[in-house]
Amino acid sequence: MSWRATRSRCGVGGHYSKTRREADDGRNSIAMPVRTGGHVLGCVNLTWRRKALTLTEVVQRYAGDLRAAITTIENRLADAGASVSSTPVPRPPGQPESHQPG
16 A cells, blocks of 8 residues: 655655745645546545654555545545546636645
C-alpha cells in the first residue's frame, strides 16, 4: 500500500502553499484517493498530532480501516451509477495551482 500522499513527504504542513519549514502546524496527514470510472473523485484524509503518533503507528493502526472506508465509498458510488465528467472544473480566479507531490 502506497503512502505517497502524506503531507510530510510532499513537504506541506500547516498552509497549502508553504513548506513545513515555513509553517509547521505539528500535524501529519495521510490520504487515499476515492476513484470512480477511472478518475479520482476526491480523497479521504486522516490528520493527527505528530507528538501523539508516528506515521508508522498510524499506518499500522488505521490503514485497514481507511482502505475499508474507501472501498465502501467506491462501491456505493458504483451502485448509485456515479460517473465523472471529462470536462475539468475551472479554478476560481486567483486560486493557485494545486501541489503535485513527486
